[in-house]
Amino acid sequence: MTARIIDGKAIAAELRARVAAEVIRVKQDHALTPGLAVVLVGNDPASEVYVRSKHTQTQAAGMASFEHKLPADVSQADLLALIARLNRDPLVHGILVQLPLPKSLHTETIIHAIDPAKDVDGLHPHNAGRLAGGLAALSPCTPLGCIILTKSVHPSLEGMNAIVIGRSNLVGRPLVQLLLNENATVTIAHSRSRDLAKLCAQADLVYAAVGKPEMVRGDWLKPGATVIDVGINRIPVEGGKPKLVGDVAFQEAVKVAGAITPVPGGVGQMTVACLLVNTLRAACAIHGLPAPAV
Numbered sequence: 001m002t003a004r005i006i007d008g009k010a011i012a013a014e015l016r017a018r019v020a021a022e023v024i025r026v027k028q029d030h031a032l033t034p035g036l037a038v039v040l041v042g043n044d045p046a047s048e049v050y051v052r053s054k055h056t057q058t059q060a061a062g063m064a065s066f067e068h069k070l071p072a073d074v075s076q077a078d079l080l081a082l083i084a085r086l087n088r089d090p091l092v093h094g095i096l097v098q099l100p101l102p103k104s105l106h107t108e109t110i111i112h113a114i115d116p117a118k119d120v121d122g123l124h125p126h127n128a129g130r131l132a133g134g135l136a137a138l139s140p141c142t143p144l145g146c147i148i149l150t151k152s153v154h155p156s157l158e159g160m161n162a163i164v165i166g167r168s169n170l171v172g173r174p175l176v177q178l179l180l181n182e183n184a185t186v187t188i189a190h191s192r193s194r195d196l197a198k199l200c201a202q203a204d205l206v207y208a209a210v211g212k213p214e215m216v217r218g219d220w221l222k223p224g225a226t227v228i229d230v231g232i233n234r235i236p237v238e239g240g241k242p243k244l245v246g247d248v249a250f251q252e253a254v255k256v257a258g259a260i261t262p263v264p265g266g267v268g269q270m271t272v273a274c275l276l277v278n279t280l281r282a283a284c285a286i287h288g289l290p291a292p293a294v
């Protein structure tokens with residue numbers, strides 16, 4: 001038996017089509033064009049993978065896309081001034097600052113400067129706090145995508161045992177909150193956790209968001225488990241372009257799992273699609289319109 005491969009590409013395309021249809025509607029009915037501003041400082045290779053698809057897909061969904069590329073040595077004051085300008089800009093409904101930022105910049109200060117209403121990454125403490133409190137919030141895109149992919153296999157997550165490996169503000173922590181909202185039982189693992197293999201053996205749902213290539217092995221998994229691989233690791237290939245691999249040893253895991261996401265073609269696809277969803281939601285909320293039907 002090999003696992004069902006969860007087709008992130010197809011599920012993301014379907015979601016983007018629903019967003020595009022809603023964008024047509026808000027344009028027609030309310031003369032509103034949702035706009036997303038992306039701020040990229042320096043040239044982190046992991047971020048560039050992301051930025052590439054974002055620009056095209058934002059435009060393909062009928063939204064406005066604004067890119068701000070700043071040099072790695074940009075001053076904190078200049079970056080804060082740009083964010084203040086985007087906060088005031090009526091054409092911009094979503095602001096995303098690519099992480100990680102160069103060490104010379106104070107990430108927390110930058111994130112806190114974003115208007116929470118435009119915080120499509122869900123990283124501002126206003127949104128993170130609301131999510132943790134079980135209130136409506138802009139939630140981080142990758143965790144939203146993970147939930148949609150899981151629900152493509154299990155329409156209800158109620159009572160399932162989930163393990164989230166990784167506790168970052170961008171992925172692990174918000175994913176835990178979303179799983180709790182779905183009434184899953186959640187274990188949170190991180191670099192100080194003991195015996196990850198044993199923890200995974202209990203889990204019906206395994207989320208790997210670590211940043212360590214192929215760390216999760218096939219023999220850690222409960223047979224039939226659903227495996228969602230968030231990791232995007234670029235492995236250098238001699239004389240060729242780098243290969244993308246996840247945090248799960250796919251070839252092993254596919255023989256044990258019930259369903260698994262590939263890398264590429266899994267969670268990454270959903271992250272971009274959910275960014276479009278969040279931008280549309282933010283635009284509607286800012287304009288006092290009802291939440292869109294996506």
Ligand SMILES: NC(=O)C1=CN([C@@H]2O[C@H](COP(=O)(O)OP(=O)(O)OC[C@H]3O[C@@H](n4cnc5c(N)ncnc54)[C@H](OP(=O)(O)O)[C@@H]3O)[C@@H](O)[C@H]2O)C=CC1
Pocket residue numbers: 046142165166167168169170171172189190191192193209210211212230231232233267268269271
């Ligand atoms: N597909 C997508 O759309 C996205 C993919 N990513 C990818 O997901 C991965 C994680 O990203 P992100 O959360 O931002 O990364 P971070 O580096 O911010 O967090 C990594 C987490 O993994 C934990 N960790 C590190 N080593 C181990 C270990 N040996 N065992 C168990 N836990 C460990 C860390 O623990 P501790 O807290 O103790 O340090 C930390 O909580 C990366 O590969 C990234 O590229 C990220 C965002 C979007």
Ligand SMILES: Nc1nc(=O)c2c([nH]1)NC[C@@H]1CN(c3ccc(C(=O)N[C@@H](CCC(=O)O)C(=O)O)cc3)C=[N+]21
Pocket residue numbers: 046047049050053096097098099100121141142170232244263264265266267268269271272
């Ligand atoms: N503020 C912020 N928010 C983020 O959400 C954020 C970030 N910073 N910094 C970098 C990470 C990484 N990340 C990815 C998203 C999509 C793909 C993606 O589309 N991946 C394709 C692969 C594309 C290819 O093959 O080149 C896939 O997995 O199929 C990758 C990586 C978002 N991140």
